[in-house]
Amino acid sequence: MATTGRPLLRVSNLNVDYLAASGTVHAVTDVSFSLRRGEILGLAGESGSGKSTLAYAITRLLRPPALITGGEIRYYPGDTVAGEDVISEDAMGADAINRVPTEIDGGSIDLLQLPGARLRKMRWNELAIVFQSAMNALNPVMSIGAQISDVLRAHRPQMGAEARKQRAVELLQLVGIAPDRLRSYPHELSGGMRQRAIIAIALALSPEILIMDEPTTALDVVVQREILTEIMRLREQLNFAVIFITHDLSLLLDLADNVAIMYAGRIVEQASTRDLYLHPRHPYSYGLLNSFPALRGPLRRMSGIPGSPPDLRSVPGGCAFHPRCPFAFSACRVALPALQPAQTEHAGQTVACHLYNPVYSAEPPTQNDLAKKYEMLAEGSAIR
């Protein structure tokens, strides 16, 4: 795809806590990744794995009791975007950005340090988000056209009413809605069309990054496929980067370029989609990947992952996955595994698992080993 080596967004060591009365919940712990221009990055994980919190943290939409307790989110404004790119020049010349630009030329912005006014400019211009439920994300008493114009009015004050309408029509056509729907209210549209309308609003200012939080979960498969095809087409056309959040790993394999798997607030494996599909390294990734029955190929008994996701108020010590892991050994209970390349000759696929750490494990497990252990689970009665 049109991904270049230069990052667009770099998240490093991000921590988000929820300060609850019953104890602090570490929803996102020490998460680092980078997103390149035009890339679709998939974030997969079960409910409670921290994937939505991560999305909200990047957009700075978290409210108390959620608190970003550490880390850095660096945005590298593009110079390729023509004309309307207001924010980046603004930000570069501003003295409010007191941090020195990092190794990349042209400067970068730490989203976490951005003051309110600048953040407001940044949002939607550069960074748009598509929320999970299309039903609730649209204003029920405003027509679709008015909601698109609203975004334009707020961010492009120089635009006239006629130009705004023109742009709204353009956007609806872009996502495959007939322009005569401009005057429709959300309740007059089907679920799929509402989701398209939301994507249209997100694309209104041609953002560089689109964050999609389970955009198709409430939709039927056929409509879901339509939306996904649409996203991929628009990505080709407009070359924005996408962070696509979902619990449905099989969907990501169809869509994403790279995938990060989250478990209990941490990224446990990060790889290109193909690497992950062909050889998932973390036992959790393997289990997750094998939790989806295949549409084709031989039918075989599958096992799933025993147990259930941990309560984030009391995440197990060491590797959070160890109580459910068929491979867990003594070190897993005490030492926290760090993300590291699964194989030295293959640096692109990183995994946080002691099985791949030469200190603990002489020989990393092969795909066959992973398969065998899970098969034994399927046979055994210890499924809970």
Next chain:
Amino acid sequence: MNDLNITVEDSYAQSATAPILEARHLRKLFPVHSLNPLGQKAAVHAVEDTSLILRPGRATALVGESGSGKTTVARMLAGLYTPTSGTILFRGEPARLSNSASLRAYRRHVQLILQDPFSSLNPVHDVRYHLARPLRIYGHAHNKRQETEQILSLLNRVNLSPAEQFISKFPHQLSGGQRQRVSIARALAVRPEVLLADEPVSMLDVSIRLDVLNLLLRLKDEERLALLFITHDIASARYFAEDALVMYAGQMVEGGPSDEVIQKPMHPYTRLLVSAAPDPARLNPDDNGKAATPPARGEIPSLIHPPTGCRFHPRCPHAMEICRQRFPGRTELGNGRWTNCFLYGDNN
């Protein structure tokens, strides 16, 4: 499918493949109440002319999108809705579902598992209460000791161990998967022969779905239950069920052995459904990039004024004039496969 006329006793005692529950030409309309007393009477045509057969030890998947009427079919089979027309046969005899006594007798054999384990258990009662009720009502336990004994064995059967601990837990102390297991145990407490599972895993976390499916599969094999598995996920239908039926907008469009239906879909709607499903196998190392999928447009139409004839015709790439006029009859394709589509003939 020809052995419908075998006498009840024979079929039940000898032939394991004889149908236990059968629906014939079920139809369900839900009247829509309008405030205008002179207005035209409208109804949601939820299910039209649906027939299906459940056999002991076999699972049948009912696949369809939301609004296709699959839950309505399950609820009619469970006796929760009265069909507008059509008959339900239990062991070859029309099931009487008219009064509460006959309903109770029927539900001794047919039990329903609901989709949402978070709302189908009463939050103020513990697991013991949920499982003791069916045991007492259906006369399987007569005293406290029997009750406890049977509850413990039920909990063990659904892999909730240590059962002694789970017996006194309340729903809020259980995870989604554990709650769904309690729901399954509650259905099993009645000792049914037919289990209707309405999207039993769609509300559960991905990693525990297979566990619950495998539990149902094991129970089906061990206790020779007849299972109706309702799902929108065509891949899990293939994994779980021997037979699959595909519904669209209240009409049955295709059926047969699930593997064949999914590998070689015949009806244009089934083809659309299969092509739209996520399929990681497309990512095989030989072809570079994602496979092109055919453009899929549109959604299930309103069922208050459904399209005439075959309800898929407005979306169907092969629609012909006759598709608008009437619904095609069932075409047998051999090996248990059938479809309702004029592309393959019409037996009307």
